[in-house]
Amino acid sequence: QKEVEQNSGPLSVPEGAIASLNCTYSDRGSQSFFWYRQYSGKSPELIMFIYSNGDKEDGRFTAQLNKASQYVSLLIRDSQPSDSATYLCAVLSEPNTGNQFYFGTGTSLTVIP
Amino acid sequence: GAGVSQSPRYKVAKRGQDVALRCDPISGHVSLFWYQQALGQGPEFLTYFQNEAQLDKSGLPSDRFFAERPEGSVSTLKIQRTQQEDSAVYLCASSLFLRGETQYFGPGTRLLVL
Numbered sequence: 140q141k142e143v144e145q146n147s148g149p150l151s152v153p154e155g156a157i158a159s160l161n162c163t164y165s166d167r168g169s170q171s172f173f174w175y176r177q178y179s180g181k182s183p184e185l186i187m188f189i190y191s192n193g194d195k196e197d198g199r200f201t202a203q204l205n206k207a208s209q210y211v212s213l214l215i216r217d218s219q220p221s222d223s224a225t226y227l228c229a230v231l232s233e234p235n236t237g238n239q240f241y242f243g244t245g246t247s248l249t250v251i252p
Numbered sequence: 253g254a255g256v257s258q259s260p261r262y263k264v265a266k267r268g269q270d271v272a273l274r275c276d277p278i279s280g281h282v283s284l285f286w287y288q289q290a291l292g293q294g295p296e297f298l299t300y301f302q303n304e305a306q307l308d309k310s311g312l313p314s315d316r317f318f319a320e321r322p323e324g325s326v327s328t329l330k331i332q333r334t335q336q337e338d339s340a341v342y343l344c345a346s347s348l349f350l351r352g353e354t355q356y357f358g359p360g361t362r363l364l365v366l
Contacts, residue, residue, distance in 0.1 A: 143294075171353055182343055182357040183295065227294050231351065239308060240285065240355070242294035 142166060143230050145243035153251050158215040160246050162228030165209070171231035172204055172211045177245065178224045186226075187213070218250045256358035258344050264364045265334045273329045273361045277346030284327050285355060286319055287343040295343055301327060302350060334365045 144163045152158045160174075171190055175183035189195045189202040189211065201214040211230075215222055225245040232239050257276045265271050277284050282303050287295035297311040303324035312319070316335075321327040331338055341362050345355035 145294075171351070173353075173355075182360050184357065185354060188353060229294075231353065233351070239297050239300070239311070240287075240295075241297065242287075244292070244294045 142232070142241035143228055143243040145226075145228050145246050147244055147246060149247040149249055151249045151251055152218050154218060154220060156218050158218045158222065158248055158250070160213040160215075160226050160228075160248065162211045162213075162243055163209055164211070164228075164230045164241070166230065166232050166241075167206075167209060169230045169232050172202070173229040173231070173240075174200075174202060174211075174213045175227040175229060175242075176222075176224045177227055183227055215248075218248075220250045220252050223249050256344055256346050256356055258342075258358040258361050260361060261359060262362050262364075264366065267336060267365055268333050269365075270330065270332045271334055271363065273331075273342050273344075273363070275327045275329070275344030275346075275358060277325065277327070277344070278348075278356060279325075281346035281348050281356075282324075282350060283347040283355075284321060285345045285347075286327070286329050287345065288313075289341045289343055289360070291340075298329070298342075331363075334363075336365050339363055339365045 173188045174186045177183045187202045199216045203212045227245045228243040284301040286298040289295045299309040301321040316332045318330045341360040343360045344358045347355045
């Protein structure tokens with residue numbers, strides 16, 4: 140079982156709609172959760188991070204964390220064509236030997252004008 | 253510098269050749285991570301440095317892979333006797349924080365082993 144699971148998509152939404160991206164993780168002790176955006180041929184860039192249960196909003200983006208369900212999501216409001224990219228969920232795990240970031244395989248999002 | 257830089261950006265190697273990939277993190281960043289990203293996959297953790305100390309190398313796929321960061325700044329990932337399955341994008345990321353939160357990624361090195 141992979142540490143971090145994401146629906147690979149592709150997910151298509153019309154411009155102006157809400158895009159909902161989901162992620163589950165297996166390590167119940169994980170403390171920190173991140174969403175990255177990766178355009179084709181480019182490196183990942185951090186969108187948001189969340190540490191506590193509940194919602195965290197930043198502009199058009201809202202991250203939601205439910206540690207009991209081991210579930211983290213990203214909502215993109217008023218989706219724009221420029222939001223079309225692959226969205227990677229990442230989880231920070233801290234085994235005794237150090238830190239490891241586990242990434243999901245990513246969800247491909249297409250926003251249709 | 254303004255961001256994380258990596259060199260070379262592209263590398264074509266013959267099977268069996270040794271390669272060295274360089275990462276220049278953002279100045280002052282204590283944490284440095286190496287990842288391997290295959291096409292259509294998310295980045296896979298390889299190794300992690302806190303300053304010059306390599307605290308976790310459990311993600312290195314074989315003993316052909318070796319990483320160092322001798323002065324706590326620039327890091328080099330070396331792959332010996334490259335194999336075709338080593339073909340991937342190798343990403344370096346750095347963070348100001350000890351635990352590696354808020355990582356900034358470099359552009360990556362695209363390695364193709366023929």
